[in-house]
Amino acid sequence: MTETYKDWSNKLPYALWAYRTSIRSSTGVTPYSLVYGIEAVLPVELRIPSLRVMIEASLPESEWAKARHQELQMIDEKRLRALYHIQGYQRRIERAFNKKVRVRDLKSGDLVLKSYRAPCPICPDFIEVCEDDALGWITYRLEAIQPSQ
Template sequence: MTETYKDWSNKIPYALGAYRTSIRASTGATPYSLVYGMEAVLPVELRIPSLRVMMEADLPESEWARARYQELQMIDKKRLRALYHAQGYQRRIEKAFNKKVKIRDLQKGDLVLKSYRAPVYDPRGKFRPNWSGPYIVDEVLPRKVVRLLDQNGEKLMEPTNHDRPKKYYA
């Protein structure tokens, strides 16, 4: 949409308007409707009146206020429906992720290597190490989390997800 690299800031309101009025896959609703309780009236609908705009234009003020009050009462239902949709979406994402996770039967005292996730830019490029360790499994926590010790017996600061370490056979 931009003509030069300098005029991108002029297009931000259009991009935000499109973002706020498009349906999100995670909630099944638009961010605008979740905040205001009704769908946004697009500028093109004012130029070429839609049925919704024409009906609201013919309503007397008292009727319009009553209809708006009813819409505001229904906003809680819309938000609750969006919450249920988001929870279902999260379950689907979790199920898709868990298909790829390799369950590793780790016990306390096992030697493991932990996958090394380097920063985006690493001067070693493709020659950087993929694994760090070996570490010792200190404890296996619920929800697929393990605590690791280094070779000196010092605990690592944060627990590690169960899919990152793999057994090390020495």
Template structure:
């Protein structure tokens, strides 16, 4: 939209207008529609009146006010529809993501190794240091992929660990 980096502040209103009036995949509606309950009038429609603008200009004011009131009353229902659309969209994304997830096969009382992510500033082993710590015992598997671990001596970890940071240990 601009050839010079100094022109971008002048282009921000156009970019925001485009963002607010384009249909979002997640909601199935425009942001403008969800806020104001009606479709935005594009600047081009003011120069060259569209059929919608022509029809609205011929409607008496009392009828237009009543129609606008009815559309505002229905706005909550439209927002609920957008919410349902978002939930369906999230489920679709979740299904697509979960196709790539491989089950770990870790159950309670299994021995596991935990991924070491903390980088010590000075480690004499350098890149040859171990990436895995353990073995640890799986005490409890929580919902959402969290796991409660215990050291072999019986000392419990204070925080749960994410299941994707573990791999099964075979002694």
């Protein structure tokens, strides 16, 4: 089978299924379980029944409905745990980012070396930090220093 970029729409449902049934590191759960309250039954579990599928199949319908109702009542708790997991994940990411940051106090009139990847003949090499109180709080804007001729 030849694969081209034109048949992406045929593969989209499979990609979405994989995304929705994979555990996200940020939440610790799958997006599917956050929406529906239970984990998705994978197509392979229908051919080769897993323990979960066999237990659900052996339950009488009334018992299954009762168990499903209890799972749906617990969905808010599951979402709240995912929220706590997200907050912890964000703190870990923030800590990792902040390890690399060096805090520097800039004052009006300080010179800052401008970083750019390619040489630019019209860009100044230094930028001056100027206080700007126009918005009601102290912000800093960078002004280009004109080279003296």
